[in-house]
Every structure is written in C-alpha cells, then in structure tokens.
Amino acid sequence: xxxxLAAIRQQRIPEGARMPSSRVIAEILGISRNTxxxxxxxxxxxxxxxxxDRSGTYIAVPPHAECADDNPSGSNDTIDWLSRFTLKxxxxxxxxSIRPTHASFLYGQFDASIFPIGRWRECERSALSVTExxxxxxxxxxxxxxxxxxxxxxxxxxxxxxxxxPENVLITLGGQQGRxxxxxxxxxxxxxSGIEHPCMPDMARMLDLSRTRVxxxxxxxxxxxxxxxxxxxxxxxxxxxxxxxxxAVMSLERRTALLEQANRDDFVVVExxxxxxxFANGKYPPALKSLPGSERVIHxxxxxxxxxxGLRIGxxxxxxxxxxxxxxxxxxxxxxxxxxxxxxxAMFIERGYYRAFLRRAQAVVAERQETMAAAxxxxxxxxxxxxxxxASTFWMRVPDGVGGRALAASASxxxxxxxxxxxxxxxDQGRDDHIRLSVSSIVSGRIEDGIRRxxxxxxxxxxxxxxx
Numbered sequence: 203x204x205x206x207l208a209a210i211r212q213q214r215i216p217e218g219a220r221m222p223s224s225r226v227i228a229e230i231l232g233i234s235r236n237t238x239x240x241x242x243x244x245x246x247x248x249x250x251x252x253x254x255d256r257s258g259t260y261i262a263v264p265p266h267a268e269c270a271d272d273n274p275s276g277s278n279d280t281i282d283w284l285s286r287f288t289l290k291x292x293x294x295x296x297x298x299s300i301r302p303t304h305a306s307f308l309y310g311q312f313d314a315s316i317f318p319i320g321r322w323r324e325c326e327r328s329a330l331s332v333t334e335x336x337x338x339x340x341x342x343x344x345x346x347x348x349x350x351x352x353x354x355x356x357x358x359x360x361x362x363x364x365x366x367x368p369e370n371v372l373i374t375l376g377g378q379q380g381r382x383x384x385x386x387x388x389x390x391x392x393x394x395s396g397i398e399h400p401c402m403p404d405m406a407r408m409l410d411l412s413r414t415r416v417x418x419x420x421x422x423x424x425x426x427x428x429x430x431x432x433x434x435x436x437x438x439x440x441x442x443x444x445x446x447x448x449x450a451v452m453s454l455e456r457r458t459a460l461l462e463q464a465n466r467d468d469f470v471v472v473e474x475x476x477x478x479x480x481f482a483n484g485k486y487p488p489a490l491k492s493l494p495g496s497e498r499v500i501h502x503x504x505x506x507x508x509x510x511x512g513l514r515i516g517x518x519x520x521x522x523x524x525x526x527x528x529x530x531x532x533x534x535x536x537x538x539x540x541x542x543x544x545x546x547x548a549m550f551i552e553r554g555y556y557r558a559f560l561r562r563a564q565a566v567v568a569e570r571q572e573t574m575a576a577a578x579x580x581x582x583x584x585x586x587x588x589x590x591x592x593a594s595t596f597w598m599r600v601p602d603g604v605g606g607r608a609l610a611a612s613a614s615x616x617x618x619x620x621x622x623x624x625x626x627x628x629x630d631q632g633r634d635d636h637i638r639l640s641v642s643s644i645v646s647g648r649i650e651d652g653i654r655r656x657x658x659x660x661x662x663x664x665x666x667x668x669x670x
Contacts, residue, residue: 207250221251221259289411303617305652309595309640310511316566317510321555322546329546338541344533346373347544353551354505354517362475363492364501369522372529375539377474377504377516381439382408383528384472384500384518388437389414396438396469398426400626400636402446402476405439407628418629421445425452428459435469441476442490447626447638449593454487461495475503477593486592491519500524505547508563508642509556515539515547567594570641570649577653582660594642597623604663605634612659618652 221242222230228238242259245251252262328334338347351368359366374380381404389395389412397406399418409416417435419426425445432438440460442452452460464471473490491501500520506513518528532538550556571589574596578587587598600609606622613620623636641649 207245217261219261220257221261223258291407291411304655305617305644305648306619307639307641307644307652307656308619308621309638309642310507311640311643312510312512313643315645316559316563318555318559321553322510322550325546325549325553325555328549329542334545335542338545342538342541344529344537346371346538347541347548349552350544350548353548357551357556358505359519363488364519365492366519367522370519370525372518372520372525372532373539373544374516374518374532375536376506376511376514377476377502378404379532380502380516380518380528381405381472381474383531384437384502385409385412385414385439386531387524387527388412388470388472391415393436394434396432396435397628398440398445399629400447400623401439401628402441402474403625403628405474409439416629421448421450423450424456425450426460428456428463432463432469433467435467437470437472438464439472439474440490441474443475443486444477444590444593444595446474446476447595447623447636448588448597449590449595450588451486451590451592457487457490457493461490461493461499464498465495470498470500472500472502475501477507477595497521509559513543513547515543567592567641570594570644570646573646573649574639574641574653577650580650581653581657594640596639596641597636598639599636600660602660602664603635604660606637607634608663609637609656609660612663613656616655616659618655618659620656 221227224235224239224242227233227242228235231238242251246253246259249262251259253259329338348368350373351371354371355366355368372380374383385395385405385408389409391413393414394417395409395412395414396417396419397409398421400421406416414437417431419431419438421427425442426438426440440452442457442460444451460471471490475489489501490496491499500518502516502518504516506515518525520528571591571594575589578585578596578598582598582601585598585601587596589596600606606624610620610622621638621640622634623638624634626636626638627633644652
C-alpha cells in the first residue's frame with residue numbers, strides 16, 4: 203500500500219488513471235493476490251482510489267485540484283507577519299541540535315537505559331482494551347482521569363508529605379503547562395512577581411508574557427534569600443527542592459520562615475518542584491506545600507520528566523478556587539491532556555512500577571553523580587562547581603575567563619554536548635561564565651571520557667584566545 207501511495211505522490215501514476223488488476227499488482231510487487239486486493243480496498247476506503255462499477259479502479263482526483271498553485275505553503279513575502287505579532291517571543295533555544303558522537307551532558311533527555319519498556323508497554327496495552335477506551339475515549343470536556351488523580355493522592359503525593367483532595371489537583375501537560383497557567387492567572391501589569399536569579403529561563407519568559415513586573419531575587423548557598431527583597435511581591439516563583447540551575451536545596455528552617463513571611467507580607471508562593479522525585483525519600487526536607495501554613499503555596503510538578511519527557515504529564519496542587527480557574531483556562535487552550543496517556547500512567551503507578559522505577563533511578567543517578575564529581579575534580583581541579591545530592595545537574599563556573607558559549611561550541615566540535623549557562627541570567631544580559639552539566643541521560647562509563655574531552659575543548663578555547 204505504501205508503494206502505491208508513494209507512486210501516486212510522486213506522480214508516477216497520473217490522476218484519473220485506471221489501476222491494474224489486483225493480479226497484475228501482485229505480480230509486479232511480488233506479493234500475494236489477497237494482499238494486493240486488500241491494499242486496493244483500503245485505498246478505496248481512504249479515498250485515494252475510486253471504484254467504478256463494471257469499469258475498474260481509478261486514481262481519485264482530489265477535490266478542488268484546479269485551485270492548487272505553485273506556492274501551496276504561502277511562502278511568498280507579500281505579508282509582513284513580524285509587524286503583526288502582538289507577543290514578543292524568542293524562538294531560539296541554545297541547546298545544540300546535533301547528535302553527540304561521544305557524550306551528551308544536556309538535561310532532560312530520554313534515558314532508554316533505565317526506562318522500563320516492558321512494563322510501560324503492558325500498561326499501554328491495558329489502556330487500549332475495549333473497556334478502557336470507552337472510559338478515556340469520550341469527551342470529558344475539562345475533567346482529568348479519576349484513576350490518575352487517585353494514584354497521585356495515594357502513591358505520589360505522600361512521598362512529598364502532601365495530603366490533597368481531588369478538588370486540589372489538576373493534571374497538566376508536564377510541569378511547563380502548570381507554570382504557564384499560573385503565570386497567566388497571577389500576572390498582569392499591576393502585579394509584581396519575584397523570580398530567582400539565576401533561574402529557569404522559560405519561567406522568566408512566561409512572566410514577561412504575562413506583563414507582570416519581574417523582580418530578580420538573589421540567592422545564596424541555601425537558595426533564595428528571604429527578607430526585604432520579597433516585600434511588595436504579589437507572587438514569588440521558587441525552586442526550593444533543587445534550585446534551577448544551582449541545585450541548592452532550601453533547608454526546613456528557611457522553608458518555615460518563607461511561609462511565615464508569605465503570610466505576613468501577603469504574597470503567593472509558587473513551588474516548582476524542579477527535579478525532586480529522585481530524592482523524595484525522607485532524607486530531605488518535605489515539600490513546602492506539606493508544611494503548616496502552606497495555604498498560599500501552589501505546588502507544580504512533573505510525572506514524566508524522569509520517566510520519559512515526551513510523555514508530558516504533570517500536575518498542580520493548590521486551593522480548589524485556584525484549581526477551578528486553572529481548569530477553566532486550560533479548557534480554552536486544549537481542554538485536557540490526552541486520556542490514554544493519563545490512564546496508562548495511572549496503571550503504571552497503580553501496579554507498583556512507578557515506585558520500583560524511582561528506586562532504580564535513584565541508584566543509577568547516585569552512581570553517575572559520584573562519577574561526574576570525580577571527573578570534574580580530576581580534569582577541572584580549579585573550577586568552582588555546585589551540586590547538591592539528588593540532583594542530576596552540576597552548575598560550574600568556567601575557569602580562566604572562558605565563556606560558556608565558546609566552551610559549548612568547542613566541546614560540540616569534539617562530540618560533547620554541554621549547555622551554556624548564559625540564558626539562566628535573565629536580568630544580567632551578557633553574562634556568560636557558567637555551563638550546566640547533567641547526568642540524567644548519560645551512562646556512567648561515558649562520563650569521564652566526556653569530561654576529559656570537555657577539558658581539551660577548554661584548552662582549545664584558551665589557546666585560540668576566544669574565551670573571554
């Protein structure tokens with residue numbers, strides 16, 4: 203069937219032409235007559251071919267074919283589209299698009315080596331049963347999968363110390379959609395939003411789109427600094443678990459003080475649980491949302507970043523009135539995340555596969571962290587780098603005045619992908635003295651060689667005099 207379709211698309215068979223008989227097609231393609239006959243029937247069902255009684259089968263003429271022109275994509279320059287856009291969006295993304303030949307230290311990539319393929323396929327097959335399709339296939343408008351909500355409440359949230367009712371939960375397309383919805387609901391030209399500096403780049407851009415006044419918040423080794431710099435903010439956006447990008451973990455004492463200040467100074471705290479699933483095991487402070495006095499906290503998380511980023515499932519925990527507004531805004535965008543993905547993930551959690559996967563991922567990431575730290579100490583002994591246990595990323599100031607972008611470009615030429623830290627400094631344009639390294643998707647055996655090549659790339663920039 204694909205061979206016939208290709209021939210039609212490439213105009214080797216003209217429109218309106220009569221197709222050979224199924225016997226002739228079978229002989230030409232070297233397939234059985236039944237297979238050829240079935241392929242023709244399918245193409246008739248699809249409207250690619252047209253069957254005429256007592257005449258044969260013909261290539262169908264597409265409707266409005268006479269209206270086709272030589273520029274179907276409208277790629278001429280008669281309209282100045284740029285002048286018509288009302289939003290200022292930067293479509294550039296600094297992560298290299300080439301495939302690494304030796305090592306990739308980019309964050310958030312899919313790690314097939316630890317993904318439980320067999321168990322996930324089992325859940326996908328179960329979600330495709332007739333009964334399950336009848337559940338998730340219908341139009342539920344803006345509702346979420348009840349089984350996924352229940353599994354979140356019983357199996358996932360307790361790991362973070364959070365107790366929630368169904369009306370406190372919204373399923374999102376990854377943590378990214380949760381950030382966008384919150385930024386739109388709590389932004390506006392009359393508001394002030396505090397955000398860490400450096401911070402997650404996309405969060406800063408979302409706040410810019412909301413037209414809120416953005417206030418950069420300084421950090422120290424324990425995360426965001428409390429006190430005067432937060433006063434006057436309506437909302438503050440924080441990554442308390444593992445600060446992005448420095449990986450700093452906020453202590454329980456500072457979390458408690460943060461909630462006290464939020465209540466005293468009347469601001470909302472958006473707790474973005476960037477990369478906390480790995481270490482939600484009682485060894486680290488519980489989520490901000492789990493603490494007494496956390497009514498002002500909006501908790502954003504992802505269920506798929508660690509498992510498979512392409513799955514795009516996250517959630518928000520907040521007061522029911524907040525969830526209701528977010529649900530209404532989400533409905534205007536795309537109603538709800540795909541029901542089949544929600545149901546498959548719910549089964550994955552219900553059957554204990556999610557918990558088992560986290561245990562394995564914890565062990566794997568811990569091993570990679572040790573290997574990375576040893577490699578950095580060996581090949582960059584004078585470098586100042588930050589890493590808190592449980593994070594898959596390392597935040598390194600590049601030594602000897604070498605720029606992060608120059609080092610990333612030099613490393614790419616050696617088959618190693620790293621990310622410049624420049625884009626994390628949203629209020630310090632031109633700053634380019636850090637790189638961000640991740641072990642989320644690189645096996646331990648490739649880490650030392652990758653860092654060795656990175657050190658060679660650093661030397662190349664120094665010798666070339668292009669680092670400053």
